Amino acid sequence: MTSYYNKTPRTTVRRRAGRGSYDRDTIDAILDEGLVGHAGIVGDGQPYVIPVLYARDGQRLYLHGSPLSRLLGTLAEEVRMCFTVTLLDGLVLARSAFHHSMNYRSAVVLGTCRAVRDRDEKLAALRAIVEHVVPGRSAEARGPSDQELEATEVVALAIEEASAKLRSGPPVDAGADYTLPVWAGELPLRLAVGAPVADERCTVPVPGYVHSYGRGRA
Numbered sequence: 001m002t003s004y005y006n007k008t009p010r011t012t013v014r015r016r017a018g019r020g021s022y023d024r025d026t027i028d029a030i031l032d033e034g035l036v037g038h039a040g041i042v043g044d045g046q047p048y049v050i051p052v053l054y055a056r057d058g059q060r061l062y063l064h065g066s067p068l069s070r071l072l073g074t075l076a077e078e079v080r081m082c083f084t085v086t087l088l089d090g091l092v093l094a095r096s097a098f099h100h101s102m103n104y105r106s107a108v109v110l111g112t113c114r115a116v117r118d119r120d121e122k123l124a125a126l127r128a129i130v131e132h133v134v135p136g137r138s139a140e141a142r143g144p145s146d147q148e149l150e151a152t153e154v155v156a157l158a159i160e161e162a163s164a165k166l167r168s169g170p171p172v173d174a175g176a177d178y179t180l181p182v183w184a185g186e187l188p189l190r191l192a193v194g195a196p197v198a199d200e201r202c203t204v205p206v207p208g209y210v211h212s213y214g215r216g217r218a
């Protein structure tokens with residue numbers, strides 16, 4: 001396996017090509033930090049984009065979501081999908097409205113998806129999704145019963161093509177605008193985690209992995 005995804009006509013970043021990346025580690029890091037992705041497929045000539053929880057397992061993504069699976073159930077056994085994850089790192093305030101931007105890291109994945117039918121694979125996929133969202137949780141929480149497993153749908157997406165696009169740094173204004181008396185700079189953004197709030201019927205102390213929960217950059 002190479003350390004880069006091959007550039008294809010579908011994944012090549014054309015606008016601001018210098019911000020594009022095909023490095024596996026970069027793309028994997030974006031996928032691993034995100035919490036919600038957006039899955040795009042076409043069913044009966046109608047495009048759908050559906051937000052889903054997910055987890056990466058090597059060169060495969062597992063997606064959790066009954067609406068997506070119900071739609072897939074009306075299609076062929078294997079369907080092409082576009083899957084995206086975007087992480088916002090900041091708002092970029094320029095001196096002109098035209099040059100305002102955002103600092104971000106985004107990944108686009110193209111591949112073939114299928115409904116997961118095998119029981120063992122589905123269990124492993126659900127554990128992976130729980131661990132992706134809250135590391136350490138799957139070792140403590142009760143696993144799904146047979147009835148719950150039957151009611152839960154999981155989709156596997158092979159990462160066949162992928163690219164990332166990233167922006168960081170200050171605004172880039174037009175030369176004459178630098179003399180304008182307008183504040184310009186970056187407004188950093190991050191996912192903030194509040195103090196845990198226990199269920200009123202819970203008598204168990206807050207576990208360490210909940211106390212220390214965090215995502216992405218400090």
